[in-house]
Amino acid sequence: MDIKDDDSSSNTNFFNGTFTSHIARQYNSSPSVIVIGGGISGLAAARVLQNASFKVILLESRDRIGGRIQTDYSFGCPVDMGASCFMLFGIDGKQVPQQTVVEVGDAFRKILKETEKVRDEHSQDMSVQQAISIVLDRYPELRQDGLADEVLQWYICRMEAWFAADANSISLKTWDEETVLSGGHGLMVQGYYPVIQALAKDIDIRLNHRVLRITNGYNKVMVSVEGGRNFIADAAIVTVPLGVLKANLIDFEPKLPEWKVSAIRDLGMGNENKIALRFDNIFWPNVELLGVVAPISYACGYFLNLHKATGHPVLVYMAAGSLAYDLEKLSDEGAVEFAMLHLKMMFPNATEPAQYLVSRWGTDPDSLGCYSYDLVGKPTDVYDRLRAPLGNLFFGGEAVSMEHQGSVHGAYSAGLMAADNCRRHLIKRLGSLEMMQVVSSREEILENAVPLQISRM
Template identity: 35%
Template structure:
């Protein structure tokens, strides 16, 4: 019998499996996909890297990924706008009439966000778990005394913030949902592809690809994990599938999960957040601009385009669809989505926008092995639900993944740390988070 079965070869599962294997355990990783990485997925079919899943390290300071990237010698490019900032980097802001805002107008906009954010923090502090981000935003804006257009510009910014940060509508997100949303240090992206990290972690591990887990049964003797390729038995199991898969009941747990774990699964939200990359024959936007952004009602549904040319080496823009719009575009054809994005861009840059020569579009909400992009604190839930989801069940069943790490959900380092925590709980002893990039002996 195995010591531990790990379900899922994303960053959480690979981290846990690697630490347990290094500690001398017999570990098998069961992965339904034909690749490792989960929601870290780099597409290299065009001859350069397109990260369809995770793209950023959100804050290099104090981040465990920073040392791992250095150990692996991965190339990075600074790109500090991943946390949906109002400013901080050169952004070409356009007003409701779609005109480029001059320096004075941009300063007024940034001052308004700073003023509103200070009031917003107090409004959030006064909110309960049953209040939404929208509730707190409206109280904030009502207290400013601003005219309708000025207030609506900030309102739309807050709406887009929750769409991008949570993959959900502002009315669905709890007022406290973004409490942990603080970035320490610069953010970076990867010209060579982010999935170099999970591939390095996977080296030397026993990973069974194309193996879909359907049931987990707990007993006095340990656990049995049923798959479409047969059953596996072990003393313990770590389940790292996305929250969307857990919410859908795709894995049957016997006995049923206790309320202490089932409750958080039900209460937390699973957001939808999709990427649309467009490659153009030539650059038409200003040099030195990190992003093009439309404000107010003009920024619906497409509001921000990020210059990722430094990653691809080609003229490329990346835009996002979050929340309800992300789910809507998944029902459209690629051609319809591209036409919609290009039409919005031409509303800013007119005929200077050529037809794109290539595109890449994600559809995470309809991916049966993800059923969403990442978790968020929905109205009625709290950050405590993330960590409660990770509490061991009967001493043999553990959960890990970004949805289980309350301090840093919806990141890559969050699930890495959750895998570390799960491995420590399996072994019942503290573990140093080192050696993850060293290849293991597959015969050991």
């Protein structure tokens, strides 16, 4: 059955099933699915279902696909604004001795190891920051003074960037449960756009279609978008960011049950922003990261050096947690000035950027954050509840991936899982459809495309 674009169906008729007479299933027709959200999770789900001969339509609120993956080419090279050896400098502009960096790094790893004992000793959850404080009280020799303490704060800053949240919000119980992909961290030299293109090929994608309501009715799902149009199909997959669900920007009819609402509430939505700067000349050393240490992690900062990987004179300033939100209160010019203050601490003769880009994921109405993280006190079954289907409604997105939470790969795998669950549900409900050739292996989808063994940076 094709997906219906219907402007006339009332909710009453939809719920009691009387509308089905004019969209009755034709003999041996393929099931239909609406995928909501054009990020990598939604695209992966749509790709699986289309390859399995389902009728698929993808609705995306933005004027582009990719969601929180955004590759910008305005610098003349790809710069990923969404989704290593390093050199640190003090606020006085002097380089931190490498021996200090190594020694404090070793101490930080010991501190994190000791937090495991703190976790074992306490039945109730606490924040990572609180656990670090307990460890330092127990082992004063792990405390750092002066410049060394500023380097320790920089390591905490890097940890906060991993979760896009402040250390006093991150759950001690689960902070280290994520399964990190093999091969270490990497940089997509060509950007993520080739991956997005490969997934989106030949899929019916409707851009600028902001979903306002999802009605889960009599063996059908109706999705209402801004402007009054309705789309009706056998099932739907919701892959919108957790921030959108937390803000209740989509109405569900019937209302989501409390166990689903609490699952949305029990996960945090972090924020990380990037300020990309393109220069006319190179004035920095050829290392992957350039960092500024400070007395508190909030004041620390670091730049990712794209020149080392791409050959283009681009530095990207990274800000996470409360700092990322505070930067969004500034104009683009103000944010660039803030980043340049950090850069000039390291390199007083730094030139002004020829071009710049500033992300604002925390206030972007299509995301309202960067990626999810575990809040202190998060229930153990929150991921099961978040991804659990409701009738003909299925859920994807990076937030439902416990193994690779907050990562591109997590979003991708969650989309595959949601599509597979949806496919099995519809085949069981509608009967065996022999003419459907289901993809036998999930990994075959991108066999000749771009590798996805990339995690958060």
